[in-house]
Amino acid sequence: MVKKNHIYKKRYANKPLISMWLQYYAYDTKAECDAIIQYCKDNGITDLDAIAVNSDATPKVCMGNSTLCNVTSTNIDGMKPIRYLAREAKTHGIRVHAWWCIYIWTWWGTSNAVLLSPLTDNATNHDTSNGGSTLNFSQSSPRTTVINAIKDFAKENPEVYGVNLDYIRTDGTVTGQTDANVTSFVSECRTAIPDRELSACTLSVLNITYPVHQDMPSWINNRYIDTCRVMGYYTSYPLKLYHMDQADLSKVRFFMGTATEQNSSDWAFNCTRPSDLRTTLRQHSELGYPNACIFDWVDAMDTVEFQEALSDYLHGKLQAVVPYPAITKITVTPATSFSLDIGGSTYTTLYSAITDHITTASLKTHVEGIEGQRPWIHYYRPENNSTYVRILAGDWLP
Amino acid sequence: MTTLFNVTFENNMLIHPISGYDNCYVSGGTLEVAAAAAYEGSYGLKSTPLAGTVTGGGKVTHDLTGKFRTAFYFDPNSITIPSGSYIMILRNFHYDLSQQAFNCTLTWNGSSYGIDIGLADNTLNIVTWSSVYTFTDAWHLFEFYWQRGSPGSFQLWIDGTSQGTITATNTSVRFNNCGIGCNLRSSPSVSTTGSVYFDRWIANDDGSQIGGV
Numbered sequence: 001m002v003k004k005n006h007i008y009k010k011r012y013a014n015k016p017l018i019s020m021w022l023q024y025y026a027y028d029t030k031a032e033c034d035a036i037i038q039y040c041k042d043n044g045i046t047d048l049d050a051i052a053v054n055s056d057a058t059p060k061v062c063m064g065n066s067t068l069c070n071v072t073s074t075n076i077d078g079m080k081p082i083r084y085l086a087r088e089a090k091t092h093g094i095r096v097h098a099w100w101c102i103y104i105w106t107w108w109g110t111s112n113a114v115l116l117s118p119l120t121d122n123a124t125n126h127d128t129s130n131g132g133s134t135l136n137f138s139q140s141s142p143r144t145t146v147i148n149a150i151k152d153f154a155k156e157n158p159e160v161y162g163v164n165l166d167y168i169r170t171d172g173t174v175t176g177q178t179d180a181n182v183t184s185f186v187s188e189c190r191t192a193i194p195d196r197e198l199s200a201c202t203l204s205v206l207n208i209t210y211p212v213h214q215d216m217p218s219w220i221n222n223r224y225i226d227t228c229r230v231m232g233y234y235t236s237y238p239l240k241l242y243h244m245d246q247a248d249l250s251k252v253r254f255f256m257g258t259a260t261e262q263n264s265s266d267w268a269f270n271c272t273r274p275s276d277l278r279t280t281l282r283q284h285s286e287l288g289y290p291n292a293c294i295f296d297w298v299d300a301m302d303t304v305e306f307q308e309a310l311s312d313y314l315h316g317k318l319q320a321v322v323p324y325p326a327i328t329k330i331t332v333t334p335a336t337s338f339s340l341d342i343g344g345s346t347y348t349t350l351y352s353a354i355t356d357h358i359t360t361a362s363l364k365t366h367v368e369g370i371e372g373q374r375p376w377i378h379y380y381r382p383e384n385n386s387t388y389v390r391i392l393a394g395d396w397l398p
Numbered sequence: 399m400t401t402l403f404n405v406t407f408e409n410n411m412l413i414h415p416i417s418g419y420d421n422c423y424v425s426g427g428t429l430e431v432a433a434a435a436a437y438e439g440s441y442g443l444k445s446t447p448l449a450g451t452v453t454g455g456g457k458v459t460h461d462l463t464g465k466f467r468t469a470f471y472f473d474p475n476s477i478t479i480p481s482g483s484y485i486m487i488l489r490n491f492h493y494d495l496s497q498q499a500f501n502c503t504l505t506w507n508g509s510s511y512g513i514d515i516g517l518a519d520n521t522l523n524i525v526t527w528s529s530v531y532t533f534t535d536a537w538h539l540f541e542f543y544w545q546r547g548s549p550g551s552f553q554l555w556i557d558g559t560s561q562g563t564i565t566a567t568n569t570s571v572r573f574n575n576c577g578i579g580c581n582l583r584s585s586p587s588v589s590t591t592g593s594v595y596f597d598r599w600i601a602n603d604d605g606s607q608i609g610g611v
């Protein structure tokens with residue numbers, strides 16, 4: 001278990017924790033690292049999830065372990081960027097976690113991805129079913145290789161506060177992808193880095209198209225992980241701890257996901273819409289979720305609205321419960337139009353006007369435009385490409 | 399009893415974390431909260447299906463792997479359904495809309511209504527169907543009890559009287575969603591006339607009796 005540092009205890013007592021994801025391109029120079037730390041200090045961000053092993057860059061960059069990933073590294077003050085970032089952040093009480101995707105590569109799906117030595121890309125190591133990207137968790141070779149890489153990384157980067165396991169789940173269906181095998185992998189990670197905080201990224205619901213085998217209650221109740229990043233980013237993933245109801249939440253610190261990614265049709269919020277971050281942080285407050293993780297840095301940091309929303313969240317100004325939108329009726333004429341009855345009035349829009357969100361001005365005014373009253377209305381395309389209007393608001397309070 | 403949800407639509411809101419759906423799935427037709435659809439209180443759910451579309455919604459639960467018991471009041475409200483066709487009024491969602499653990503379908507033979515229930519095995523396909531149980535064109539309490547096992551089972555009560563139990567081996571089946579409405583299936587194509595009503599939809603995960611069984 002991680003040994004708590006006094007500086008962190010003092011800084012974070014009884015305050016919300018805000019975690020921010022960092023892509024590799026956000027912090028590969030000294031100036032960027034210094035600016036990020038200053039920004040965290042100015043805006044109350046307590047944790048950074050900085051990508052640890054990555055080669056999705058030109059030139060290839062390996063932030064972490066250079067033995068297993070034979071790529072050129074960018075150095076700052078003679079050290080890898082993540083170590084520099086962690087060292088400097090620590091002096092200000094900001095925790096840096098190594099964002100580690102559990103692949104057999106340093107990254108996934110890019111031409112610059114580097115295979116972790118000595119693995120080969122085959123079905124034994126990599127679950128290729130359903131186009132999967134994760135380990136074959138039933139096989140010892142990829143498990144051992146990844147865990148050794150994490151262990152070496154921690155040894156080489158003593159200032160890094162923790163390791164955050166992403167893609168710690170299955171997205172294929174080969175034999176052996178089971179709850180037990182994924183859980184034992186998490187357990188071995190725990191054992192490999194006993195002096196660091198271990199985090200895991202978990203889906204906020206399980207009703208996706210494949211079993212993910214994230215037995216969170218086991219991970220939490222056995223204290224394999226210290227913190228949890230709940231990825232409530234997507235409109236199709238309601239913001240809720242569905243898979244945590246059997247877990248002892250007193251044993252884990254969890255961060256609910258908040259996305260600000262631009263130009264992505266399935267992400268819940270978009271920082272180009274000023275009220276979105278404020279709205280989702282308000283939901284966090286209403287639902288009693290004490291902490292938030294925000295994806296990601298590059299898209300969000302420069303907006304004034306983002307900084308104001310963070311400030312209000314941290315200072316308790318988003319606590320008020322707001323009225324709930326009274327949608328009483330939905331009518332859909334396939335491929336033509338749909339209408340909503342809200343507060344006694346009917347608002348109709350054409351299918352052609354719908355992209356990811358409702359675009360009809362009158363409807364936006366009455367649904368999206370009222371801060372805190374917006375249900376998530378999406379033109380939803382499930383895997384079979386049939387068309388639904390799907391309206392999600394499952395976790396809002398009355 | 400561990401109540402999963404208790405949906406009454408009494409807040410006059412289709413989507414509401416306590417009183418209404420969590421999610422609406424409407425690819426056609428009309429789904430609405432209506433006073434005419436109230437069995438008790440002031441409001442109930444009115445679903446007007448459209449051929450080839452889905453007109454319903456659901457509640458999300460935790461990952462259910464043992465027991466699931468649910469009940470709701472239902473009034474066919476004189477809806478007409480072509481002979482030999484049916485509309486699905488209850489089903490779970492298991493990972494995606496093409497797979498299921500159980501369902502319940504409504505039929506009409508020109509003079510009386512009927513429902514039957516289906517149960518999936520570990521293939522996530524419905525492999526066992528019950529007989530068709532008839533009921534009158536009025537409000538009735540339907541109660542369902544799904545259990546996982548070898549064999550697992552699915553039981554139906556109408557107005558407190560057990561109609562039958564069907565079984566299948568479903569030891570690996572799990573789900574975390576349940577929906578009510580009309581045409582809750584992948585490719586519904588039934589031309590109906592009229593609307594149906596639902597009210598007070600309750601579920602638990604320990605199998606406790608809900609209605610006056």
